[in-house]
Amino acid sequence: MNCARCATYAAAPGGELCRSCEAADLHPAPARAVAQHPAPGLPTHTDLPIQSPHGPAWLRSPVGLGRAVAILLGVVIVTDLVAVWADLVMLDVLGRMVEGEYGWPVEADADRADRLVGLTGSAQLLAYLATVVVFLIWFHRVRVNAEVFEPFGHRKKRGWAIAGWIVPIVNLWFPRRIALDSWDASSPSTKPRSHALVNAWWTMWIIGGVAGQVSGLAMRRAETAEELRTATERVLFADAFEIPTAVFAVFFVLALTRMQDDKARSGPREPEPVAAL
Known part of the structure; x- marks a missing residue:
């Protein structure tokens, strides 16, 4: 079943929205922040967290x-x-x-x-x-x-x-x-x-x-x-x-x-x- 919102991607198991739409609902600000960076220049440290089931997660260089x-x-x-x-x-x-x-x-x-x-x-x-x-x-x-x-x-x-x-x-x-x-x-x-x-x-x-x-x-x-x-x-x-x-x-x-x-x-x-x- 496709996503009930964007109708483009497959819905996540047990839900009606795809992963992208779910992430936007959970924490829209980081999604916009990541999208501002072109792929080749994505830094290894971000100022805004990504929301996950375990809490906010920051990407930091290892x-x-x-x-x-x-x-x-x-x-x-x-x-x-x-x-x-x-x-x-x-x-x-x-x-x-x-x-x-x-x-x-x-x-x-x-x-x-x-x-x-x-x-x-x-x-x-x-x-x-x-x-x-x-x-x-x-x-x-x-x-x-x-x-x-x-x-x-x-x-x-x-x-x-x-x-x-x-x-x-x-x-x-x-x-x-x-x-x-x-x-x-x-x-x-x-x-x-x-x-x-x-x-x-x-x-x-x-x-x-x-x-x-x-x-x-x-x-x-x-x-x-x-x-x-x-x-x-x-x-x-x-x-x-x-x-x-x-x-x-x-x-x-x-x-x-x-x-x-x-x-x-x-x-x-x-x-x-x-x-x-």
Whole structure:
């Protein structure tokens, strides 16, 4: 059924008006403001909000934040590489101890390895915390931007873009759901992007999180040299697995940032006309 007002475009499901006429009724001022900008010159920041079911949404550029997240993820990768080296050094010392080598040389090597692991662990933690803060700001911004592109395509409220990472249990799938909704809303209307990259990044994130929890628990429970060696092997796996996880995160962040920037610069999309019945 065509729109009861303009009779040109298809009516939204369950209603009598098309999306364009519904948006004009909800918030006519932003619609006029957007129309004043030609498509090639559409800015990545607007002074007036777009009305969506989740409240007013402003379009703001994610480019700077996206680049900052990518750089910080690069720092995380570097600290993980150093941590892998420190884990290998520790494994060498623990292997010598398990084989029965004792004395001041192995004790001195164990002290150096322990200090090295401690330093790299601190560097990893600092890099990780800085990345988390900037990533959450970026993630919330692209979530709000996605409402400007598609006000009706989001199953989680925008507050979950941050809370979804913190609340136990729901953090296993809420962030992925929000990422997919934002990805779809930011995807080119003529050629929607596949979910493969989002799913690959999220799968590796979950596996890496489980590996980190398992290795941390094993390290806390280890007492003997043999147990410490086994725990360190698990830590080595977790540190090594975090490297490709961070690489996929970089690809995801840059891809979504680029899609939103391109879509903002291409201007508003008109609904596709349908043939009269």
